Amino acid sequence: MERVVLGYDGSPASDAALEWAAFRARSEQTEVTVILVTNMFSSDRKEADRVLDAAARRWHSLVPGIPANVTRVDGLMPATLTKAARDADLLVLGVHPGFRMRTILNGWAPLRMAARSRIPTALVPAEWSASDEPVTVGVDDDDSSTTALLFAAETAVRLRVPLRVIHSWLMGSPEGGGHSAVRLSPHQVAAEHERILAAAVARVRERYPDVVVSAELVRDNPTSALTRAAERSSTIVIGTHGRGIVAGGFLGSIGLDLVGALRRPICVVPGARPSM
Known part of the structure; x- marks a missing residue:
């Protein structure tokens, strides 16, 4: 079973990342964890819960037969997400095309994270849509x-x-x-x-x-x-x-x-x- 960690914050790029992960998981056994990294001192917990609830509902609508663990983790980026994904098989992040090296996750650079990661990392642009191309x-x-x-x-x-x-x-x-x-x-x-x-x-x-x-x-x-x-x-x-x-x-x-x-x-x- 493939273990996937997906960084999520409710932005269009993270929505695209979630949809890509669901599209990839539709026919194979997959264990998915959707993580929102929050700062325990400054984050709005109610808003964070709303974002995660939306992610859970969206995932279920895309692949109802594959459950996802949707959770909030307090900490700082990128260390918190990297630690959460260290035992996974795949890390999935959203990126904004046209803004090189910038990510939806607190403005951090996803390419740097991908280059240093010990696991495969998928960088999904906000404009992603499903394709049958190779x-x-x-x-x-x-x-x-x-x-x-x-x-x-x-x-x-x-x-x-x-x-x-x-x-x-x-x-x-x-x-x-x-x-x-x-x-x-x-x-x-x-x-x-x-x-x-x-x-x-x-x-x-x-x-x-x-x-x-x-x-x-x-x-x-x-x-x-x-x-x-x-x-x-x-x-x-x-x-x-x-x-x-x-x-x-x-x-x-x-x-x-x-x-x-x-x-x-x-x-x-x-x-x-x-x-x-």
């Missing part, structure tokens, strides 16, 4: 994006949509230096990246044989590749090593470029922790 995930040159790849496949199962696996590449510098440098042709480089993409698709099909999977090899930077794919996607999945955002194997600003700019949910998935 889930899109970027894959790396190595195995570092395997966790994100499999999470994307699971999400495709839960949303009842296909999966699109994207691998983007650009010509690098010749290997070695000076006169001995090995100059690979674009055809040779593309063939190697085709192999990487095919291996990722095979991994999904082995684990999720019923998922419809398509593959796209794109000669471009990852931000452009995922941005173009977003308009024909229901959800975008990117990975993180816990030190920053990674998508399709590219460190740096891709998360900053995508969150708040796209009108699609973005799931940020941490890589597998090394065994001790």
Whole structure:
């Protein structure tokens, strides 16, 4: 059973997050906790109870067969919500498109929380609506994006949509230096990246044989590749090593470029922790 924690405050963005979580949970066993974080010294308890009651009624109307634990927790953001979600399988937050790095939860930055989280975090824009377009995930040159790849496949199962696996590449510098440098042709480089993409698709099909999977090899930077794919996607999945955002194997600003700019949910998935 998947355990989901959803940060909620009654805003349009948190309503969208609740609806996305309900849409994802409709066909699978899910244990959902909807949390409103309040400040015990300054919050209006009656208003908080009203907000939570509205959330409970909305959830029941969307998925009447799946109960949700709707609760208020006193504390400060983001530590209180992070602690509440530490044993969950998925954290869901709402975001306002056009206001990058800002969240509905007391103005805190959701991307920073997602990048540091030890569990997958879904960032759902306020304008979200259900779609039958594929889930899109970027894959790396190595195995570092395997966790994100499999999470994307699971999400495709839960949303009842296909999966699109994207691998983007650009010509690098010749290997070695000076006169001995090995100059690979674009055809040779593309063939190697085709192999990487095919291996990722095979991994999904082995684990999720019923998922419809398509593959796209794109000669471009990852931000452009995922941005173009977003308009024909229901959800975008990117990975993180816990030190920053990674998508399709590219460190740096891709998360900053995508969150708040796209009108699609973005799931940020941490890589597998090394065994001790």
